[in-house]
Amino acid sequence: MVETVVSMGLPVDEHLVIRKNRLMPEELGKELKRIGIVTGTHGDELEGQFVCYELNRRIQEHPEYLQGIVDIYPAFNPLGIDSITRGIPMFDLDMNRIFPGSEDGPMMETIVRQLMDDLAGADMCVDIHASNIYLEEMPQVRINEETAERLVPYAKMINVDFVWVHASATVLESTLAYSLNMIGVPTLVVEMGVGMRITESYGCQLVEGILNLMKEMGIWAGPVGEVRTPIVSSDREIGFVNADHPGIYLPKARIFDDVDEGDIIGRIVDPMTGNIMEEVKAPIAGKVFTRREYPIVYSGSLLNRILGGVQEQ
Amino acid sequence: MKKEVIYRLDSPYRESLDITGYRFGSGKKSACIVGSIRGNEVQQLYVCSQLIKKLKELEQHGAIVSDNEIMVIPSVNHHSMNIGKRFWAVDNTDVNRMFPGYDKGETTQRIAAGVFDCVKNYNYGIQFASFYLPGDFVPHVRMMETGYQNTSLANLFGLPYVVVRKPRPIDTTTLNYNWQVWETNAFSVYTSETDVVDEVSARQAVSAVLRFLTRMGILRYNSHSGYIASIIDEEELTIVKTDAAGIFRRLKCPGEEVHMGEVLGEILDPYEGEVIRQVVSPTDGIIFFSHKKPLVTESEIVFKIIRRLHE
Numbered sequence A: 001m002v003e004t005v006v007s008m009g010l011p012v013d014e015h016l017v018i019r020k021n022r023l024m025p026e027e028l029g030k031e032l033k034r035i036g037i038v039t040g041t042h043g044d045e046l047e048g049q050f051v052c053y054e055l056n057r058r059i060q061e062h063p064e065y066l067q068g069i070v071d072i073y074p075a076f077n078p079l080g081i082d083s084i085t086r087g088i089p090m091f092d093l094d095m096n097r098i099f100p101g102s103e104d105g106p107m108m109e110t111i112v113r114q115l116m117d118d119l120a121g122a123d124m125c126v127d128i129h130a131s132n133i134y135l136e137e138m139p140q141v142r143i144n145e146e147t148a149e150r151l152v153p154y155a156k157m158i159n160v161d162f163v164w165v166h167a168s169a170t171v172l173e174s175t176l177a178y179s180l181n182m183i184g185v186p187t188l189v190v191e192m193g194v195g196m197r198i199t200e201s202y203g204c205q206l207v208e209g210i211l212n213l214m215k216e217m218g219i220w221a222g223p224v225g226e227v228r229t230p231i232v233s234s235d236r237e238i239g240f241v242n243a244d245h246p247g248i249y250l251p252k253a254r255i256f257d258d259v260d261e262g263d264i265i266g267r268i269v270d271p272m273t274g275n276i277m278e279e280v281k282a283p284i285a286g287k288v289f290t291r292r293e294y295p296i297v298y299s300g301s302l303l304n305r306i307l308g309g310v311q312e313q
Numbered sequence B: 001m002k003k004e005v006i007y008r009l010d011s012p013y014r015e016s017l018d019i020t021g022y023r024f025g026s027g028k029k030s031a032c033i034v035g036s037i038r039g040n041e042v043q044q045l046y047v048c049s050q051l052i053k054k055l056k057e058l059e060q061h062g063a064i065v066s067d068n069e070i071m072v073i074p075s076v077n078h079h080s081m082n083i084g085k086r087f088w089a090v091d092n093t094d095v096n097r098m099f100p101g102y103d104k105g106e107t108t109q110r111i112a113a114g115v116f117d118c119v120k121n122y123n124y125g126i127q128f129a130s131f132y133l134p135g136d137f138v139p140h141v142r143m144m145e146t147g148y149q150n151t152s153l154a155n156l157f158g159l160p161y162v163v164v165r166k167p168r169p170i171d172t173t174t175l176n177y178n179w180q181v182w183e184t185n186a187f188s189v190y191t192s193e194t195d196v197v198d199e200v201s202a203r204q205a206v207s208a209v210l211r212f213l214t215r216m217g218i219l220r221y222n223s224h225s226g227y228i229a230s231i232i233d234e235e236e237l238t239i240v241k242t243d244a245a246g247i248f249r250r251l252k253c254p255g256e257e258v259h260m261g262e263v264l265g266e267i268l269d270p271y272e273g274e275v276i277r278q279v280v281s282p283t284d285g286i287i288f289f290s291h292k293k294p295l296v297t298e299s300e301i302v303f304k305i306i307r308r309l310h311e
């Protein structure tokens, strides 16, 4: 059943409306477990749109297997998605930097507060992101090291290729995931694909993983396909490759490619002179999990990220 | 005065972004002043240009006390200003949320690192800043409560108010916050405008900085004494929010005194012109901030009021 979670008046004859679709078993038994599937916080990330569609379809195909509540929120930032805007139109701050929000804050912080209230009490939340328009990402879960112990076991159930446990940073304390984890709702942040595009194969892979997670939680009783075991980054090095010259980036290595240290993984070229400005080399041996898709680069633009092998302690 | 490029970033299709610093006097690093960091901070650029004009004049007259260096950086992100964007045009990131920066990181982290490398280690840091909510302020000095802040120093600008803000996670990447963490006494000076030039508050800001530098023994300059500031905790400001959306008619402006129950503004039906809501003051006080745009949404902050305490 589609429900309105938030409705806020806009100046002229319109409301900003955030909705969810609640799927639940016909027979209401005992205490039901609840999972929230959230996406569309960043208006230029669309991979989650397909995931929401496909998850809806898979569950509604076999309602008899559903044993808990699934709340699907396809668009946390509907004005952003509708205007191809990453952030919130007319608002300075990234929506994923104002959680947990406040009733006393500006409109968007009030909205965020109400979204938090709606998700509070859930047994699990999956927050689906799609990188940005510049970079393609291997399907992965990102976890703040502070919550790793609790979340890595869930992340292994969700059928991604990679789990990145990263250092904590104060500025990340205002994300949806951090705020929900703080109030006891385990929240997994998925990053996959690239902005403004839909990669159906990644979407299907994640849906299988979400069903598997739901099965482990007792929300889903249907069959689930094979689930892959992700590489967990904890004891591995991560190599960052940033441009040192402006120009046009022509990537060579693809996502999932294994590269050796010093391999040429792309070139930065100058269309005016025909010169190669920079031969971009892999800083470490490993697997490419991030690759730049948007060609124009400045000094500093992220080009690739590489997951190194297990480091000896 | 020495004019120099303190950071250069090459661009694929435009001239390089050259960030320029003006050095006055010489000796110990006394004060650093930063103007526009966001592309719409035209008032901040203007204030800095007026300050540089004045400092040139003062230096020629020997008014900079020996063994003091003052650095002024009028603009960081004119690549965005020149094309009408507030943030870094390539990826829409905000340079003022990238401090202290990282010289091997993303483009705007590199810009922030380049700037921070130049501006750190000064005794006093002053930034002409803008707020993330659109609207007007009473001119004031703002400080972050980091444990290092010194509000009695902020008083020496002689502006009517000093506001202390409890930093939220998102504030930890601003210039002001990082200056303080690196042991510079940091102040953000807010005038009433951002996108347009307001001569009156610009003059007030230039005088406030010159007054501060004089009182710190960096300049010899005859400035009038200014105000004795009220120090306000940002959380103590009374917030007035809308409970309807529509066309906003502002009736009270920053600096005006208001009484409890007084009508501060009206919200009009955007089609039929009728007043559908009155925005009423919940307290006696002085308007500190007001929404300025002609349209408002529901649940928006339209006024912040400094509550008057009854004695």
Ligand SMILES: [Zn+2]
Pocket (backbone or CB within 6 Å): A041, A042, A045, A129, A130, A131
């Ligand atoms: Zn995102």
